[in-house]
Amino acid sequence: MARYLEINKKQTKEETWEEPFYLNMGPQHPSTHGVLRLFLELEGETIVNCDPIIGYLHRGVEKLSENLNYNQTIVLSDRLDYIASAANNTVFALAFEKLIGLEVPRRAKLLRTIVCEMARICNHLLWLATHALDIGAMTVFLYCFRDREWLLNIYEKICGARLTHSYVRVGGVRQDFTKEIIEELYRFTEEFPSRIYDYETLIDVNRIWLRRTKGIAVVPAEQAINLGLTGPVLRGSGVPYDVRKFRPYDAYGEVDFIVPTGKNGDTYDRYRVRMEELRQSNRIIRQCLDKLPETEGEPVLAENAPDLLIPEKVKEPKPQPVPKKGVIFRGVDRPIVPSGEAFASIESPKGELAVYVVSSGSNKPWRLRIRTPSFVHISAIPYMAKNHMIADLIAIIGTLDIVLGDSDR
Amino acid sequence: MKELLNRLKEKFSNVILEIQEKDYPTIICKRNGFLDFMEYLRNGEGFKYLIDLTGVDYLNYPQKNFEERFEVVYHLYNLDNKILLRIKVRISENDNWQYSVTYLWKTANWFERECYDMFGINFKGHPNLKRILMPDDWEGHPLRKDYPLYLEEEQEWINYKEFIQKIKTS
Numbered sequence: 001m002a003r004y005l006e007i008n009k010k011q012t013k014e015e016t017w018e019e020p021f022y023l024n025m026g027p028q029h030p031s032t033h034g035v036l037r038l039f040l041e042l043e044g045e046t047i048v049n050c051d052p053i054i055g056y057l058h059r060g061v062e063k064l065s066e067n068l069n070y071n072q073t074i075v076l077s078d079r080l081d082y083i084a085s086a087a088n089n090t091v092f093a094l095a096f097e098k099l100i101g102l103e104v105p106r107r108a109k110l111l112r113t114i115v116c117e118m119a120r121i122c123n124h125l126l127w128l129a130t131h132a133l134d135i136g137a138m139t140v141f142l143y144c145f146r147d148r149e150w151l152l153n154i155y156e157k158i159c160g161a162r163l164t165h166s167y168v169r170v171g172g173v174r175q176d177f178t179k180e181i182i183e184e185l186y187r188f189t190e191e192f193p194s195r196i197y198d199y200e201t202l203i204d205v206n207r208i209w210l211r212r213t214k215g216i217a218v219v220p221a222e223q224a225i226n227l228g229l230t231g232p233v234l235r236g237s238g239v240p241y242d243v244r245k246f247r248p249y250d251a252y253g254e255v256d257f258i259v260p261t262g263k264n265g266d267t268y269d270r271y272r273v274r275m276e277e278l279r280q281s282n283r284i285i286r287q288c289l290d291k292l293p294e295t296e297g298e299p300v301l302a303e304n305a306p307d308l309l310i311p312e313k314v315k316e317p318k319p320q321p322v323p324k325k326g327v328i329f330r331g332v333d334r335p336i337v338p339s340g341e342a343f344a345s346i347e348s349p350k351g352e353l354a355v356y357v358v359s360s361g362s363n364k365p366w367r368l369r370i371r372t373p374s375f376v377h378i379s380a381i382p383y384m385a386k387n388h389m390i391a392d393l394i395a396i397i398g399t400l401d402i403v404l405g406d407s408d409r
Numbered sequence: 410m411k412e413l414l415n416r417l418k419e420k421f422s423n424v425i426l427e428i429q430e431k432d433y434p435t436i437i438c439k440r441n442g443f444l445d446f447m448e449y450l451r452n453g454e455g456f457k458y459l460i461d462l463t464g465v466d467y468l469n470y471p472q473k474n475f476e477e478r479f480e481v482v483y484h485l486y487n488l489d490n491k492i493l494l495r496i497k498v499r500i501s502e503n504d505n506w507q508y509s510v511t512y513l514w515k516t517a518n519w520f521e522r523e524c525y526d527m528f529g530i531n532f533k534g535h536p537n538l539k540r541i542l543m544p545d546d547w548e549g550h551p552l553r554k555d556y557p558l559y560l561e562e563e564q565e566w567i568n569y570k571e572f573i574q575k576i577k578t579s
Binding site: 015054055058060062063064067098225227228238239241246247339340341342343345352354358360361366367369371375376378379383408409 | 431432433457458459460461463465466470471472477479482484488491493495514515518519523527540541543544551552554558
């Protein structure tokens with residue numbers, strides 16, 4: 001019998017597997033999380049080669065922002081990673097503040113940290129929901145969206161928008177939290193850990209989940225660094241690189257949190273890392289909320305922050321007129337953006353998000369480069385998908401947590 | 410940090426043109442001998458992680474103090490000592506090519522493709538240098554400063570035109 005099988009195998013290899021089979025997955029495929037096209041070379045159901053093709057969502061944000069002033073580009077940044085737009089706003093603001101040399105008030109830093117961590121929770125909840133749905137667990141999806149809705153409602157109270165909230169501004173944030181929001185956030189942080197526990201009971205030891213995730217897309221630490229993977233994907237491989245710890249920004253230097261890491265670098269470890277990050281984010285929000293009363297009454301926008309419409313040139317200083325009632329007047333010496341360059345990076349929920357800005361001294365950036373985690377992560381798909389089944393490719397796309405708006409810019 | 414910069418300056422005095430103190434230490438190098446320098450940084454100094462690779466077009470830049478038009482900017486990071494380095498190579502318009510570092514960092518593969526797509530800088534030694542964000546048959550390189558944001562007359566994409574004609578004739 002065994003011999004017969006051997007011969008049969010040989011024959012099939014010679015007869016039918018001579019030519020590789022090419023398959024286009026996407027751009028319109030529900031599991032590719034957007035308009036990602038994967039050109040697959042198959043041998044049976046095994047992936048021999050994979051060529052990701054992106055650019056279907058290219059809107060030219062970098063070119064557009066060369067023709068907009070610094071505050072206007074922040075609105076564009078919302079549209080990059082539309083699931084966690086607070087993180088995008090923050091990295092833009094950080095880069096511009098570095099360029100201008102602004103000092104952000106402490107209260108604004110705390111508020112930014114809270115908003116960023118809320119974005120992380122939102123993102124990880126959506127990731128868990130869709131990842132589980134792709135693999136086959138429907139229930140998690142509904143539970144996750146329920147909790148995400150709660151956070152989106154809080155966002156709505158903070159700034160009026162649910163997804164594209166340009167809440168973070170150059171020099172601080174738009175407006176202060178009201179008492180109601182702080183109470184709501186306290187209630188959320190109180191409740192949320194038990195919710196995380198709920199999700200874990202659903203899938204943590206689920207036999208299907210384990211078989212679909214354990215040992216899939218293993219990336220060794222050395223390889224992961226070389227591929228440029230960041231965020232939970234890198235930490236799943238056991239490298240404790242986190243921008244929040246390595247180059248602290250905003251209020252991350254004064255809060256206490258742990259950077260969870262995995263061991264094996266497979267899909268299951270990355271799932272564990274993200275679940276642990278949810279708990280840590282919750283802790284960070286709680287600590288920041290506790291610190292808010294210390295800074296009661298402080299401004300949330302730096303005194304010398306540029307106006308929304310940054311002028312082309314600074315007018316010569318003239319005697320200051322008495323400001324009329326109801327008119328916001330920030331003085332005549334507005335800080336014009338000096339020529340130079342700045343590089344700022346943050347730990348966005350998906351990985352390291354960096355902005356490199358070159359200024360020529362006008363009110364518009366000369367060059368604005370956005371290094372997005374999704375772009376790098378998609379480039380790693382060929383390495384990760386090799387010798388896996390097509391069904392595993394879905395799990396790989398899910399575990400990388402990509403958003404095509406983020407990668408195509 | 411200063412020790413590292415001095416060490417690099419001694420060892421690669423013929424490659425390094427200038428070291429600037431900005432938000433992060435910035436090293437401006439020549440193109441000749443650039444690959445040796447990068448190889449030493451990766452294997453000798455432990456800069457294992459390439460954060461970013463991008464191009465900048467300095468056509469008609471007001472405060473320009475060099476001749477070449479393009480700059481290729483690398484951001485390298487040392488995960489053990491937490492040092493971030495910025496490395497720049499200047500490239501003239503007529504001779505716009507640069508060595509590829511894909512064999513050192515696999516991340517560079519797509520970054521270089523994007524840089525080629527947006528600026529038209531050719532990377533020598535790149536395994537698969539083709540457009541990435543723009544369509545394959547696109548003309549021009551969008552992030553160059555002489556590429557207009559709006560065209561004077563509205564133009565349709567050629568593929569789209571042909572497609573419409575095909576539908577009309579069939």
